[in-house]
Amino acid sequence: MKRLKFSKEKCIGCQLCAQACSATHDGVFMPSRARIGIESYYDRGGVLKYKDAYCNLCGICFKNCPTGAITMTDKILVDHPTCIGCGTCAAKCPRKVVKIIDKKSYICDTCDGDPMCVKVCPQGALQFV
Amino acid sequence: MLGYQNNVLRVDLSRKECKAEPLNMNWAEKYIGSKGLAIKYLYEELKPGIDPLSSENKLIFMNGPMTGTTVPCSGKLAIAGKSPATGTICDCSIGGHSALNIKYAGYDAIILEGALDKPGYLLIENDKVSFEDASSLWGKGSHDAETALIEQYGHDYSVLSIGPAGETLCTMACINSDYYRQAGRGGMGAVMGSKNLKAIVVRGTGGVKIPNIVEATxxxxxxxxxxxxxxxxxxxxxxxxxxxxxxxxxxxxxxxxxxxxxxxxxxxxxxxxxxxxxxxxxxxxxxxxxxxxxxxxxxxxxxxxxxxxxxxxxxxxxxxxxxxxxxxxxxxxxxxxxxxxxxxxxxxxxxxxxxxxxxxxxxxxxxxxxxxxxxxxxxxxxxxxxxxxxxxxxxxxxxxGEDYALEVKGLEYPQYEPRGSWGMSLAYAVSDRGACHMRAYAPNEEVFAASIPPYTAEGKGEMVFRLGQSNAVKFSLCICDFWATLDYEIMAELMTLVTGREWTADDMADVGTRVLNIARAFNQREGFSAKDDTIPRRIVNEALSTGAAAGQKIPMEAFEDMKQQYYAVLGWNADGTLPESLLATL
Amino acid sequence: MKITITLRGTLVKYFNGKRDRQIEVPEGSSAEDALLAAGIDWKAIDSFGFVAINGKRVMITDTLNDGDELKAYSKISGG
CATH class of the missing domain: 1.10.569.10 (Aldehyde Ferredoxin Oxidoreductase Protein, subunit A, domain 2)
Structure with a gap:
């Protein structure tokens, strides 16, 4: 099963991943709703740090969903009519990359096996392997 | 046009009031955004002859229609005002993430007017704007202030800040973002300091819409x-x-x-x-x-x-x-x-x-x-x-020591020796904000290329115009100059994709020329002309001793020739001013 | 005559990652000729920048002397 893989030496902190994700899924360039949130920042100006918020298909959200709204094969899908917006998936996600918006859960679906974030990542920091 | 937020935050620092107003779309169609549009706003809103360090000056932070989209290298922010270092118009292009936070907060631009009565900072979270006290930050280095503010608000905020240089109104003061990115030249930091504004702290969680976004992306x-x-x-x-x-x-x-x-x-x-x-x-x-x-x-x-x-x-x-x-x-x-x-x-x-x-x-x-x-x-x-x-x-x-003071209009010389790249002496001389290497980057063509002779005046007027025109429109989109292979065709396609309005390569060239002209018109109104497009004495009088350009110096006749070539290409008068007919088109 | 060709920037790949190479060229060869002899056709390379002989930038058509170092740069542009 292919998963997203992140190499921080190649990351330039551009956020194109989050922009492309929200454009593809939500019809707007809006990183705050994206299902990926990789960032880099200077901690007190002295150390370059990375927030590697991306889904690596660990399946913890799927295992903990109380309603069965989340299914997992080679990708994760959320059935919104079934989703009650309890937020358990978001709370349990180890990478804090699940978004709860208007009481519905939004989780990376790998763009059906052809991730857009990988396509726009300029230096190949993100791969789908 | 899409891409824009069609929304400008106008801040009256004297009254501690702010209001949102629509972007002037008529002007946006002619100047697009960032550099060009900010200069247009300043041309229309500033009276000539004001003191750049007085409360009459305005400081504009302006992004462009592509900001916040996946157009590569589109994350720069124009910061513009009248320069206290030179008295000319000055626009800077600052990197980092501030441009995106401002755009996602819902603004194409923030226009600062007036001045606070004591040190403060602006806190912007989407449509919530407040004036905060900066007395504990005043006197701190820019990095120290940014660290304190990020500690308070979190690193999903962008911080634009000045250091002590801006606070003391030093005309070399810059504005920082993301610690290590600067709006460096022309003293924009002093303008911010003269408004008693230590920082702008901004977070935006909104978005940017363009037509057919899935296909366009x-x-x-x-x-x-x-x-x-x-x-x-x-x-x-x-x-x-x-x-x-x-x-x-x-x-x-x-x-x-x-x-x-x-x-x-x-x-x-x-x-x-x-x-x-x-x-x-x-x-x-x-x-x-x-x-x-x-x-x-x-x-x-x-x-x-x-x-x-x-x-x-x-x-x-x-x-x-x-x-x-x-x-x-x-x-x-x-x-x-x-x-x-x-x-x-x-x-x-x-x-x-x-x-x-x-x-x-x-x-x-x-x-x-x-x-x-x-x-x-x-x-x-x-x-x-x-x-x-x-x-x-x-x-x-x-x-x-004028023999070795290298500046134009009061802005000190960048680190490319023009005796080895004659066109650069022209680029420095005619740049809108004083000696600047980011207007027409002549070494690209004269030195880092295989077959263009650097030690001649021939053709340099046209070359500096062409390079300057391209950067002028590029910095109005706003796209970073390191995307060097971006040409007018691609610019036009991107503008069409993002705004939904048809743009052609010729339109891009026209905008570039128009931006060169309006910057010049601003300076003309402040009293600048050919006499201020100067070359330092060292470049004319002293020959280099070593290297590829050993023996080179630039004769005054060659320099004056290049200037006249440049004015002619743009249709300016021989005294470096715009004729009425051209001013009327701006 | 013996010439050392040194590649800079992204041109390094034309020597398979090795920065320099020594070649033999006829007397009176130009920088252009020497590059061609080393398998580099500057006109066909979009990202070709400029050349320097013994640490000084020259025109692509300038001639070489025995023992010269010819440096070729990939394009760099910006500010």
Missing amino acids: KRIAEIERENTLLEDNTFVFDFGTTAFLEACQDGGILPKNNFSDATDIDWTKYNGDVLLEHLQGKRGCGSCGLGCGNFLKIGDVVCEGPEYESIAVAGPNAGNSDPVAIVKANQVADNMGLDTISAGDTIIWAMEMTERGVHDFGIRFGEMDKYIEYLELMARKEGVGAELCLGVKKLAKKYG
């Missing part, structure tokens, strides 16, 4: 792969601007000892190979497709950079080959909120003055401990810094 990704990621551009990921050092050395345009020569035998001591041994990581701006930032740690000194200009001015041009001192000088200048180019040029001029016995400023070539100490003194206007902060033009008037 796919096409934009294609353009990124096929064009942005060409080797011509990605060298900045591999090397950053350190790549220019060896090229300028071999090209014979690397300035040495206050521009007295143009090669440095010791260049291998501080070049890219040496600096990049200390690379901790790479960073780019929001939506960047390249990633030029080199985050270095040498000893206990950290810095994203230094960039070519900062390496050259604190390196060979200061008679120094110690890389640690170069990086330390950059770090201190950044924290003080001081333009490395203008501050450095002034210090190295003072070095030459001292060595020649014209006036003792207490510093000689190579004395980097003093160089670094002087940076802080200049920022705080203390000791010898209180004089040095005036810049080479004013200091040379007072003390002599």
Whole structure:
């Protein structure tokens, strides 16, 4: 099963991943709703740090969903009519990359096996392997 | 047009009030955004003759229609106002992530008017705007202030801040973002300081809409792969601007000892190979497709950079080959909120003055401990810094040394020697904000190319126009100049995809010309003309001794010829002013 | 005559990652000729920048002397 893989030496902190994700899924360039949130920042100006918020298909959200709204094969899908917006998936996600918006859960679906974030990542920091 | 938020935040600092107003779309159709549109706003809203450090000046932070989209290298922010260093219009292009936070907060621009009665900062979270007290931050370095603010609000906020240099109204003061990105030249930091504004802290969680966004995003990704990621551009990921050092050395345009020569035998001591041994990581701006930032740690000194200009001015041009001192000088200048180019040029001029016995400023070539100490003194206007902060033009008037004071209109010279790239002397002379290398970057064509002769005036008017026109529209989109292979065709396609309005390559060229003209018109109204498009005496009188351009100096007739060629190409009068018919089109 | 060709920037790939190579060229060869002899056709390379002989930038048509170092740069542009 292919998963997203992140190499921080190649990351330039551009956020194109989050922009492309929200454009593809939500019809707007809006990183705050994206299902990926990789960032880099200077901690007190002295150390370059990375927030590697991306889904690596660990399946913890799927295992903990109380309603069965989340299914997992080679990708994760959320059935919104079934989703009650309890937020358990978001709370349990180890990478804090699940978004709860208007009481519905939004989780990376790998763009059906052809991730857009990988396509726009300029230096190949993100791969789908 | 889509892409824009169609929303400008106008802030009256005197009354501590703000209101949102629509973007002037008529002007946007002619000037697009960022550089061009900010200058248009200032041209229309500022009266001629105002004091740039008075509350009458305005400071505009403006992004463009592509900001916040996946168009590569579109994350830069224009910061513009009337320059206290020169009295001309000044626009800077700052990197980092502020442009995106401002756009996602819902604004195409923030226009600052008036002045606070005591030090404060602006806090913006989407449509919530408040005026906060900055008394505990005033006096702090820009980095220290940013650290304090990020600690308070979180690092998903962007912080635009000034250091002590902006607070003391030093005309070399810059505005910082993401610690190590600057709106460097022309004293924009002093304008912010004159408004008693220490920082803007901004977070945006909204979005940007364009037509047919799914298809457009796919096409934009294609353009990124096929064009942005060409080797011509990605060298900045591999090397950053350190790549220019060896090229300028071999090209014979690397300035040495206050521009007295143009090669440095010791260049291998501080070049890219040496600096990049200390690379901790790479960073780019929001939506960047390249990633030029080199985050270095040498000893206990950290810095994203230094960039070519900062390496050259604190390196060979200061008679120094110690890389640690170069990086330390950059770090201190950044924290003080001081333009490395203008501050450095002034210090190295003072070095030459001292060595020649014209006036003792207490510093000689190579004395980097003093160089670094002087940076802080200049920022705080203390000791010898209180004089040095005036810049080479004013200091040379007072003390002599005009023969080696390199500036145009009061803005100190960038680190590309024009005797080795004649067109660059023209580019510096006619640039809208004083001597600037980011308007028409002549070495691209005259030195870093295989077959264009640098030591002639022939064709340079047209060349500087063409290069300047391209950058003028590029910085109005706003796209970073490291996407070097971006041409008018691609610009037009991107503008069409993002705005939903048909744009052609000719439209792009027209906007570029229009932006060149409106910047010139602003300056013309302030009294500038051909007499102010100058060349420093050193460039005319002294020949270089070493390197590819050994023996070269630029005769005044050649320089005047280049100027007249340039004016003719643009349809300006021989005195460098715009005819009425052209002014009416702006 | 013996010439050393040194490649900089992204041109390094034309020597398979090795920065320099020594070649033999006829007397009176130009920089252009020497590059061609080393398998580099500058006109066909989009990202070709400029050349320097013994640390000084020259025109692509300038001639070489025995023992010269010819450096070829990939394009760099910016500010």
